[in-house]
Amino acid sequence: xxxxxxxxxxxxxxxxxxxxxxxxxxxxxxxxxxxxxxxxxxxxxxxxxxxxxxxxxxxxxxxxxxxxxxxxxxxxxxxxxxxxxxxxxxxxxxxxxxxxxxxxxxxxxxxxxxxxxxxxxxxxxxxxxxxxxxxxxxxxxxxxxxxxxxxxxxxxxxxxxxxxxxxxxxxxxxxxxxxxxxxxxxxxxxxxxxxxxxxxxxxxxxxxxxxxxxxxxxxxxxxxxxxxxxxxxxxxxxxxxxxxxxxxxxxxxxxxxxxxxx
Amino acid sequence: xxxxxxxxxxxxxxxxxxxxxxxxxxxxxxxxxxxxxxxxxxxxxxxxxxxxxxxxxxxxxxxxxxxxxxxxxxxxxxxxxxxxxxxxxxxxxxxxxxxxxxxxxxxxxxxxxxxxxxxxxxxxxxxxxxxxxxxxxxxxxxxxxxxxxxxxxxxxxxxxxxxxxxxxxxxxxxxxxxxxxxxxxxxxxxxxxxxxxxxxxxxxxxxxxxxxxxxxxxxxxxxxxxxxxxxxxxxxxxxxxxxxxxxxxxxxxxxxxxxxxxxxxxxxxxxxxxxxxxxxxxxxxxxxxxxxxxxxxxxxxxxxxxxxxxxxxxxxxxxxxxxxxxxxxxxxxxxxxxxxxxxx
Numbered sequence: 001x002x003x004x005x006x007x008x009x010x011x012x013x014x015x016x017x018x019x020x021x022x023x024x025x026x027x028x029x030x031x032x033x034x035x036x037x038x039x040x041x042x043x044x045x046x047x048x049x050x051x052x053x054x055x056x057x058x059x060x061x062x063x064x065x066x067x068x069x070x071x072x073x074x075x076x077x078x079x080x081x082x083x084x085x086x087x088x089x090x091x092x093x094x095x096x097x098x099x100x101x102x103x104x105x106x107x108x109x110x111x112x113x114x115x116x117x118x119x120x121x122x123x124x125x126x127x128x129x130x131x132x133x134x135x136x137x138x139x140x141x142x143x144x145x146x147x148x149x150x151x152x153x154x155x156x157x158x159x160x161x162x163x164x165x166x167x168x169x170x171x172x173x174x175x176x177x178x179x180x181x182x183x184x185x186x187x188x189x190x191x192x193x194x195x196x197x198x199x200x201x202x203x204x205x206x207x208x209x210x211x212x213x214x215x216x217x218x219x220x221x222x223x224x225x226x227x228x229x230x231x232x233x234x235x236x237x238x239x240x241x242x243x244x245x246x247x248x249x250x251x252x253x254x255x256x257x258x259x260x261x262x
Numbered sequence: 263x264x265x266x267x268x269x270x271x272x273x274x275x276x277x278x279x280x281x282x283x284x285x286x287x288x289x290x291x292x293x294x295x296x297x298x299x300x301x302x303x304x305x306x307x308x309x310x311x312x313x314x315x316x317x318x319x320x321x322x323x324x325x326x327x328x329x330x331x332x333x334x335x336x337x338x339x340x341x342x343x344x345x346x347x348x349x350x351x352x353x354x355x356x357x358x359x360x361x362x363x364x365x366x367x368x369x370x371x372x373x374x375x376x377x378x379x380x381x382x383x384x385x386x387x388x389x390x391x392x393x394x395x396x397x398x399x400x401x402x403x404x405x406x407x408x409x410x411x412x413x414x415x416x417x418x419x420x421x422x423x424x425x426x427x428x429x430x431x432x433x434x435x436x437x438x439x440x441x442x443x444x445x446x447x448x449x450x451x452x453x454x455x456x457x458x459x460x461x462x463x464x465x466x467x468x469x470x471x472x473x474x475x476x477x478x479x480x481x482x483x484x485x486x487x488x489x490x491x492x493x494x495x496x497x498x499x500x501x502x503x504x505x506x507x508x509x510x511x512x513x514x515x516x517x518x519x520x521x522x523x524x525x526x527x528x529x530x531x532x533x534x535x536x537x538x539x540x541x542x543x544x545x546x547x548x549x550x551x552x553x554x555x556x557x558x559x560x561x562x563x564x565x566x567x568x569x570x571x572x573x574x575x576x577x578x579x580x581x582x583x584x585x586x587x588x589x590x591x592x593x594x595x596x597x598x599x600x601x602x603x604x605x606x
Contacts, residue, residue: 051460073459083460091453093518094446102450105443106462113443114471163462 004029004198005081005167010049010059019045020056021222025200027167032189032199034209034230037219038243043202044086046219047169051083052076064166078106082165086172086202088152090159092145096136099144099155100127103162130158134188150181157188167198174205186212210234218242275524276430283422292418294535296490299425300483302527303432304504305511307483309523310436311476313512314445315469316452317371320505321382324389325477327500328362329355329484331393334405334494344408349424352485359481360474367473371466374455386505393496404495407488421490428486429524432479437520439475448472452518507531510551514558516565525566 005027012020020042027033035043048054050061052073060069063079071079082103091099101119104127105112119127131137134154139147147155153173160168173189174182182205189199189212203209209216210230217227220242226233233239266273279299283292304326312319332355337348370381393399410417439445447468450458459465488494511530516522530551537547562569 053456053460073456074462074464077460077462085457089454089457091450091457093453094449098446098449101443101446102458102463103461105447110444110447110464110467110471113447113468116443117441118443118446159461 002029003027004064005050005200006062007046007050008060008062010046010056010061012045012049012054012056018222020049023059023219023223025217025224026227027198027200028215029198030193030196031214032193032201032212034213034216035200035202035219036204036206036209036216036233037225039204041219041242042222043219044171045222047083047171047200047202050076051081051169074106077103077163077165080163080166081169082160082163082167083169084153084156084160084171084173086175088149088156090144090147090152090155092143094144095141096131096144096147096155097124097127097140100131100140100159100162103159106163127162130161131155133161134158135184150177153177153181153185157185161192165197167200168192170199170201170203172202172204174203174208182208206234272433276426279426279429280423283419287415289414289418290539292422294532294539296418296421296425296486297535298528298531299422299429300487301508301511301531302524303425303428304480304483305508305515305523305527306429306432306436306520307476307479308508309512309517309519310432310439311448311472312509313518313523314439314448314452315472317374317469317473318379318509319370319382319473319476320379320509321366321370321386322476322480322508323500323502323504324366324386325359325363325480326484326487326504327389327393327496328359329481330488330494330499331399331405331484332358332481333485333488334407335398337407337489338405342408344410346420348408348410348489349420352424352428352482352489355485355488356478356480356482359477359484363474363477364470367470371469371473383502383505386500386502390496390500390502393500399496402496404493406493407491409492410489421486424486425483428479428482433520433524435475435479439472440520444468444471449518510555513565514555516567516569519565519567519571522565522567 003026005025007023007025010020010023010025011018023042023046025035025046035046037043045054049056049059052068052071052075055070060067062068063076063081066079068076068079091102098118101123104119104123128137128140131140134157136147136151136154136158139151144152144155157170157173170189173185177185186208189201193199199212201209201213213230215227216230216233218225218233218236218239220238225238225242226236228236282295286292304322308319308322311317333348333351336342336351336354342348342351366382366385370378370385373381394402399405412420439448447458447463450461450463451465451468455465484499488499507530508527511526512523513526514522514530515524515526533550534547537550558566564572
């Protein structure tokens with residue numbers, strides 16, 4: 001398997017806090033790559049560095065062999081890297097369908113947007129097909145702010161798919177949603193992966209990670225600790241230490257259990 | 263024809279505005295009409311950027327003033343005859359205001375929200391002070407435009423129709439923007455700028471373009487105002503209450519809507535002009551405005567137009583149903599597929 005996305009030796013400090021220290025990550029093409037680690041270990045910061053929201057102090061990010069370190073988010077997206085956010089972010093005061101249409105302009109000049117209408121028929125058809133894929137077609141004409149949290153998660157996944165990105169970064173796709181929806185999202189990820197999409201997923205739900213990921217990287221205190229298949233990773237004593245050593249981190253109860261029960 | 267049918271409300275509205283000075287010939291009322299139209303145009307134009315993008319600019323009086331001074335300076339220096347020819351300078355006032363908007367937008371749009379508001383106010387005062395202190399602007403005594411010698415009964419009508427053309431023009435532009443991809447991107451910026459960036463929206467370019475576009479009609483309104491007054495003073499064309507008025511008109515009518523700024527501009531400006539002229543007591547209209555705003559904020563905080571739309575249309579009904587059902591977290595489409603077990 002070839003490397004699609006590679007972060008090498010990334011360091012980033014916010015004031016005195018070293019969020020990332022010499023962190024490296026490889027995303028294999030065509031695989032579902034997992035990224036786990038205790039809260040505060042730098043997973044989201046690494047996402048932000050990759051997608052251009054945060055400029056790293058040191059290190060480089062390459063995508064399909066090209067250096068994209070420090071590129072702006074819109075540029076990164078246009079290259080084919082889509083992402084979702086941990087706290088789901090949708091456009092609340094426009095319709096669900098309009099949400100879906102925002103990403104359609106990723107590869108055209110912004111000047112063209114001045115003279116063309118919001119959408120073409122094929123763009124609307126494509127948007128509706130994707131809404132159908134995640135199962136929220138009937139909500140298309142509603143204002144997106146009326147959607148529930150779970151529906152927002154599905155919408156955020158769908159509108160990233162509009163631009164047909166090569167790799168999709170999901171920040172806690174199973175966070176804060178019920179079991180039925182978790183299974184539903186896992187199924188969508190598998191289906192998309194079969195169609196050739198590459199994923200990088202940050203997730204705390206270990207069952208979910210073990211179920212969908214081909215490859216897992218573990219982060220601890222801003223660095224990548226280890227990387228391997230899910231079964232390799234959970235037998236690694238350092239991983240147990242990273243989670244159990246955290247002590248005061250109540251959010252990871254289920255993690256601790258899941259890892260320790262193996 | 264279907265286009266007319268579909269927009270029958272709009273056609274009737276603009277037809278009524280066009281007929282107004284033919285029915286009501288009293289110059290007292292037609293002059294109120296001129297001011298109202300100028301503010302309707304300015305409010306619509308302001309809404310086209312600030313309403314769609316959420317960037318509340320409080321320095322639009324800069325463009326109004328630049329338009330007014332452009333009209334005054336060009337008519338004086340080019341010795342334009344004091345008749346209808348003066349109207350040819352109006353678009354130039356808009357163009358010069360637009361040119362000024364480029365650097366102002368480029369600087370002020372580097373920051374967001376509250377900081378942006380403060381920067382636009384600061385820029386406004388720089389312009390006001392410059393107009394007061396430079397000699398080419400006539401300093402604090404302002405500038406006198408070529409004196410138009412139309413009779414009192416006919417005087418207002420050319421200004422009224424110039425204002426109406428401007429209102430129709432900017433309403434069409436604003437409607438077009440709302441339906442364009444550019445407008446969708448402005449709305450995306452309003453709802454979540456960072457997220458929009460992550461979906462490929464070139465936010466800086468989009469914001470500066472929107473800001474610049476909104477300056478044009480405000481500049482034109484300033485130019486018409488200068489002609490109508492015949493004499494301009496820096497403290498009246500670069501007027502901080504202009505900014506506040508325009509913003510309040512849009513908030514009252516409904517920010518981000520097409521009809522809202524027109525309604526707000528029409529109601530507030532005509533009420534203000536009428537009350538000031540009739541009772542010659544400046545504080546009375548403020549009292550009434552205060553009461554009006556209290557009512558609007560308490561009962562329809564989104565503004566009049568969105569309130570009416572949500573209350574009485576099908577779309578509003580659907581949304582209320584969805585909000586009511588919000589605690590059901592799984593969408594209907596989900597149960598149709600067989601949920602697969604995630605096995606470790």
